[in-house]
Amino acid sequence: MTYDLVVRGGTVVTATDSFEATVAVSDGRFAGILDADAPVEADEVVDATGLHVLPGGVDPHVHMMDPGDTDREDFPTGTGAAAAGGITTVGEHHRTDPTVLSADVLEQKRDYLTDRARVDFGLLAGGHPDNVDDIAELEEVGTLAYKSFTCEVHGVPALQSADMHRLYSEITRVGGISMVHPEDELIVNANRERIEAEGRTDGSVIPEWRSKLAEQVAVSTTLRVAKETGTPLWFAHLSHPEVVRQTTRAKEDGVRVYAETCPHYFYLTREDVESDAPYTMFTPPAREESDREEMWTLLADGHIDMVNADHAPSTREQKAAGEDDVFEAPFGIPGVETVLPLLLNGVSEGRVSLERVVDVFATGPAKITDLYPRKGAIRVGSDADFTLVDLDRTWTIRDEDIVAKCGWTPFDGLEITGRVESTYVRGSPVYEERRVVGEPGYGEFVAR
Numbered sequence: 001m002t003y004d005l006v007v008r009g010g011t012v013v014t015a016t017d018s019f020e021a022t023v024a025v026s027d028g029r030f031a032g033i034l035d036a037d038a039p040v041e042a043d044e045v046v047d048a049t050g051l052h053v054l055p056g057g058v059d060p061h062v063h064m065m066d067p068g069d070t071d072r073e074d075f076p077t078g079t080g081a082a083a084a085g086g087i088t089t090v091g092e093h094h095r096t097d098p099t100v101l102s103a104d105v106l107e108q109k110r111d112y113l114t115d116r117a118r119v120d121f122g123l124l125a126g127g128h129p130d131n132v133d134d135i136a137e138l139e140e141v142g143t144l145a146y147k148s149f150t151c152e153v154h155g156v157p158a159l160q161s162a163d164m165h166r167l168y169s170e171i172t173r174v175g176g177i178s179m180v181h182p183e184d185e186l187i188v189n190a191n192r193e194r195i196e197a198e199g200r201t202d203g204s205v206i207p208e209w210r211s212k213l214a215e216q217v218a219v220s221t222t223l224r225v226a227k228e229t230g231t232p233l234w235f236a237h238l239s240h241p242e243v244v245r246q247t248t249r250a251k252e253d254g255v256r257v258y259a260e261t262c263p264h265y266f267y268l269t270r271e272d273v274e275s276d277a278p279y280t281m282f283t284p285p286a287r288e289e290s291d292r293e294e295m296w297t298l299l300a301d302g303h304i305d306m307v308n309a310d311h312a313p314s315t316r317e318q319k320a321a322g323e324d325d326v327f328e329a330p331f332g333i334p335g336v337e338t339v340l341p342l343l344l345n346g347v348s349e350g351r352v353s354l355e356r357v358v359d360v361f362a363t364g365p366a367k368i369t370d371l372y373p374r375k376g377a378i379r380v381g382s383d384a385d386f387t388l389v390d391l392d393r394t395w396t397i398r399d400e401d402i403v404a405k406c407g408w409t410p411f412d413g414l415e416i417t418g419r420v421e422s423t424y425v426r427g428s429p430v431y432e433e434r435r436v437v438g439e440p441g442y443g444e445f446v447a448r
Contacts, residue, residue: 004427008047052390053387055375056424056425057339057340061091071315073405078404079116086387089120094126100123101128135171150218153181161225177370195209203278215239216246235260238261238265239286247303260306261299261307265295269287277329279333296346296352307361309335333409387422388422389420395416396416397416
């Protein structure tokens with residue numbers, strides 16, 4: 001038979017193995033994983049000699065702000081940035097305008113984004129104290145997950161334990177999954193009151209304000225409720241080893257919990273937050289150097305299930321508002337186009353295997369959000385989403401090369417090894433030769 005596309009000469013990498021193969025694509029799906037030297041006919045041949053072929057990334061933690069505060073980001077630009085980073089499916093969060101708390105609003109947002117996405121996308125809804133009765137209808141329209149906060153942040157109300165029990169009971173009943181931002185409301189507020197009473201407003205206050213203890217207490221409370229209700233969940237952006245170990249112990253105790261972290265916890269420390277805030281201001285914040293090192297070990301040893309971007313850009317001007325008073329700056333940094341390169345640099349440094357990178361970047365997130373095996377896999381029948389990477393390419397991350405609308409990154413000037421060369425969604429290129437080539441409207445909505 002004649003295939004639409006074949007990728008020759010590359011090394012295919014899965015979550016468990018690496019091998020030389022010819023990858024064949026027809027009708028937007030993988031149609032064959034063939035011997036490297038197998039004779040094959042195709043309308044188009046991609047030469048991947050010297051490159052590695054990875055499943056396209058699945059990142060269910062992005063904030064594209066669209067519709068809403070699109071000065072910070074929008075879907076055409078943000079999904080283009082995702083393509084530049086080897087990500088082929090994003091999970092857009094609910095804090096847009098209007099906030100996604102019901103099935104009607106989710107469907108409106110889905111329809112609005114249909115002609116704006118360059119890669120495939122799913123949608124999360126809020127899991128708030130006041131929308132428990134909407135969860136069943138949200139599940140019917142394919143919601144990826146229900147995002148809750150255990151502290152008030154970004155203007156979202158805190159989900160306290162009694163409301164969490166009620167929400168989780170309903171999520172379990174309908175077969176959904178929760179995503180949780182874990183920082184304890186009472187501890188965070190008490191820390192801020194003390195710091196403000198001291199008259200301190202510089203970057204050094206951030207790790208004290210958003211403390212390790214606040215994160216640990218929120219994780220502990222959430223795990224206890226999840227065990228009681230049988231609710232599957234993942235913790236967003238775990239920032240230090242102890243909270244990762246809390247999730248590992250809970251798994252051993254039968255809780256269906258997954259640990260997500262982000263690249264900034266592998267590369268930035270408290271010192272970076274103190275010296276470069278508000279441009280290194282995100283929450284929970286980066287921790288100590290010893291924590292950063294141990295997070296790499298936990299990743300390599302399988303204790304971390306996903307490494308996602310938490311892509312939440314702000315403009316330079318918005319961040320600059322916190323230069324004299326960090327309490328005036330928004331949280332968040334851009335990240336979709338640097339997740340994979342930063343992980344590949346970890347491979348180059350011998351910190352983590354390439355198979356583990358595939359697991360936490362593509363296969364694991366797809367399984368957790370019930371998109372696998374359509375997404376996150378190179379196997380016959382799966383969507384032909386893949387990225388070609390050069391493990392030997394050394395380059396410097398620069399603000400001027402950032403695709404995201406904000407045009408800056410906290411990793412500006414960092415030299416790393418490992419680069420995305422091209423990205424394909426359902427067999428068509430969306431990023432190649434350092435350019436975003438996928439058109440807005442090519443990306444499709446994916447339902448859980």
